Amino acid sequence: MTGHRTARLSAFLALPAALTLAAAAPALAHEGHGGHQEAAAAKGSQAYQIDLEQLNDSGASGTAMLSLDGTKLTVKIEASGLVPGQPHAQHIHGSTDGHDFHCPDASADKNGDGITTTAEGLPAYGDINISLTTKGDTSKDSGLAVDRMPAADKDGKVSYERTLTVSQDVVDHIKDLHVVQHGIDPNGNDKYDFGKGKSELDPKLPQEATAPADCGMVKGAAVGSMPSGGVETGSGGTQGIESPGLLAGGGAALLAAAGLLAVNRRNHQRTAEARTDRH
Structure with a gap:
């Protein structure tokens, strides 16, 4: 009788342990799958893509990548359609105190001269x-x-890369900022001239040199963040699990516990039959 109780107790204790292992396996596998990303996120690493789209019918476009590692900001820009051989002022614009700024549209051209200065x-x-x-x-x-x-x-074409030290405010509000490149060529002579007048920022510079050529806003989630919608559930499969051995180990533990329970049931039946024969 004592042996029966001990076996039954062992099976009872083995089952929760097996269930715990099986439940933990997908989580452990997921951790292995995204370990590098999660480690990067824990260190504060973030990366954002910006698609630069033309302003003022400049024909300019490109892509900017902003990568943050603590307060180190790496900016990479690949742009084309700009004025050949000419310098192009470029900036990160926007606010770090909660104001909502964005790329302008044609309505920003208040005097209707065809140029948004x-x-x-x-x-x-x-x-x-x-x-x-x-x-x-x-x-x-x-x-x-x-x-x-x-x-x-x-x-x-412009190819640019530089790593800067920025303030914590920039880190905290990076999604509120955007990139603007300047310099246009409305008369198509491949240089800046005063055909559109002087720049209101510096009368020594032509308007063409300072008017915005393209603009792009931060979009997308930070690298290492959970994909939209969270972890997929209900599929019953193991797709995306990097370490199926962990899941298999959990399943084996469950089977072992189930087998132990079956043996105990058989032992219980045999004991009951022996008692019946004795009587």
């Missing part, structure tokens, strides 16, 4: 937060430092 665009995309210079200062003060801005090659 920097001054006309500012109410939409906000003031300069970071000047994306090739070297030196990156504050608002360098917003028109055309000698330290990237120049487009002969095909109108």
Whole structure:
């Protein structure tokens, strides 16, 4: 009798342990699958893609990537359709105090001359937060430092990369910011001239040199975050599990516990039959 109780107790204790292992297996497998991303997220690493779309019918477009590691911001920009051989001022615009700024549309052209100037665009995309210079200062003060801005090659392409140290406010509000590149060529002569007048920012510069050429806003989730919708449930499969051995181990433990229960039932039946024979 004592042996029967002991066996039954062992089976009872084995089952919750097996269930726990089986339940933990997908979580452990998921952790293995996204371990590097989760580790990166834990360290504060984030990455965002920005699609740059033309303004002022410039024909410019491109992609910017903003990658944060703590307060280190790496900016990579690949753009085309810009004015060949000319410097293109570029900035991260927007607010880090909760204001909602965005890329302007054609309605920003208040005087109807066909050009949305920097001054006309500012109410939409906000003031300069970071000047994306090739070297030196990156504050608002360098917003028109055309000698330290990237120049487009002969095909109108700009390839830019720089790592900067930014404030915690920028880190906390990175999704509220956006990238703007400046410099247009409305008369198609492959240079900046005063055909559209002087820049309202600096009368020594032509309007063409400072008018926005393209703009893009941060989009997408941070690298390492949970995909939209969370973990898929209810499929009953193991797709996406990097370590199926863990799941198999949990299943084996469940089978072992079930087998132990079956043996105990058979032992119980045999004991009952023996008692019946004795009587």
